[in-house]
Amino acid sequence: MKSISVFPAAVRVGLLALVAAGCEANHHHDHHGHGAHSANASASPGALPSASSHSASVAFSPDGNRLVGALPPASSSAIASANTDGVFTPEPPATPQQDSGAGVGYDKTPVIPGQKWRVHDKDRPVPPIVAPGARFSHGAPPPSDATVLFGGQDLSKWELPDGKPAPWTLRNGFFQVAPKTGSIQTRQEFGDCQLHIEFATPSAVEGSSQGRGNSGIFFHADFEVQVLDSYNNRTYADGQVGALYGQWPPLANPVKGPGEWNSYDIVFEAPRFDTAGKLSRPGFLTVILNGVLMHNRKELNGPTHHQVVDPYKPYNSRGKISLQDHGNQTRFRNIWVRAIGEYN
Numbered sequence: 001m002k003s004i005s006v007f008p009a010a011v012r013v014g015l016l017a018l019v020a021a022g023c024e025a026n027h028h029h030d031h032h033g034h035g036a037h038s039a040n041a042s043a044s045p046g047a048l049p050s051a052s053s054h055s056a057s058v059a060f061s062p063d064g065n066r067l068v069g070a071l072p073p074a075s076s077s078a079i080a081s082a083n084t085d086g087v088f089t090p091e092p093p094a095t096p097q098q099d100s101g102a103g104v105g106y107d108k109t110p111v112i113p114g115q116k117w118r119v120h121d122k123d124r125p126v127p128p129i130v131a132p133g134a135r136f137s138h139g140a141p142p143p144s145d146a147t148v149l150f151g152g153q154d155l156s157k158w159e160l161p162d163g164k165p166a167p168w169t170l171r172n173g174f175f176q177v178a179p180k181t182g183s184i185q186t187r188q189e190f191g192d193c194q195l196h197i198e199f200a201t202p203s204a205v206e207g208s209s210q211g212r213g214n215s216g217i218f219f220h221a222d223f224e225v226q227v228l229d230s231y232n233n234r235t236y237a238d239g240q241v242g243a244l245y246g247q248w249p250p251l252a253n254p255v256k257g258p259g260e261w262n263s264y265d266i267v268f269e270a271p272r273f274d275t276a277g278k279l280s281r282p283g284f285l286t287v288i289l290n291g292v293l294m295h296n297r298k299e300l301n302g303p304t305h306h307q308v309v310d311p312y313k314p315y316n317s318r319g320k321i322s323l324q325d326h327g328n329q330t331r332f333r334n335i336w337v338r339a340i341g342e343y344n
């Protein structure tokens with residue numbers, strides 16, 4: 001337990017109390033060797049504490065992967081205390097995952113405009129695996145001008161497309177996809193923006209390729225940054241975690257193991273259209289996953305749809321941010337967004 005000493009005393013007491021109470025959501029985090037993932041399969045969602053039982057105690061585990069206790073309201077300094085207490089304890093990166101090398105994908109889909117590869121091309125090389133640092137922006141408190149989309153308490157900022165309340169499952173400081181209830185979207189619309197969002201794919205490893213831990217972050221309903229368990233899980237390159245789905249594989253694969261928290265920091269620049277509805281500037285995405293650059297202002301060539309090349313259609317410059325129900329119980333926490341300002 002010595003690593004717990006990175007937390008200030010008040011948080012430490014809460015953390016120890018929670019550990020003593022057996023309330024950790026995922027016990028099996030072997031960040032020095034990821035060969036034991038099957039052990040996670042025994043973690044039962046039913047063992048999670050109720051959303052209300054520990055709302056006063058907030059801490060992240062030393063590796064930044066586990067949130068212990070509920071996230072506080074955005075104004076609370078509790079997360080900041082856990083991350084900015086002046087104690088810097090660098091930890092070695094995790095043991096890299098393995099690439100099975102087996103190609104998965106398609107060979108009859110259209111060629112992506114401007115590229116030599118087909119959509120979801122089975123022969124397209126996957127990016128190199130990079131073992132991420134122990135944590136990057138995990139638990140990052142929202143800046144003062146951010147809109148907090150999920151601070152750990154409720155799903156009030158989210159809705160179904162018909163405006164009904166988001167029916168996903170609220171847990172202790174995070175929420176997870178309730179399969180077959182549908183994708184959810186923000187109630188508010190955003191233009192160009194900076195998004196922070198954290199996700200964890202299910203600790204119980206089930207399915208393969210696109211069937212494992214699949215979700216997604218959609219901007220304006222049509223531009224997806226892929227969420228997938230790409231840890232020892234081969235799929236087509238433009239469909240793995242961090243892909244601009246069906247268009248651009250990420251530059252690297254720094255995903256953490258099943259059940260561990262990943263941090264996304266994303267900049268979305270919405271496409272622009274003239275008054276006649278003609279594209280005047282494409283959309284762009286910049287994506288960092290766990291501190292590793294995935295895309296550097298990469299141009300979108302249109303909506304990111306499955307197996308097809310779709311042209312842009314006129315969009316408003318503002319739109320909703322959506323999270324995908326792809327049938328897997330992927331989790332999300334600590335979501336905030338900032339509008340991008342203009343230079344003077």
Ligand code: MG
Nearest residue numbers: 214215216227
């Ligand atoms: Mg997806």
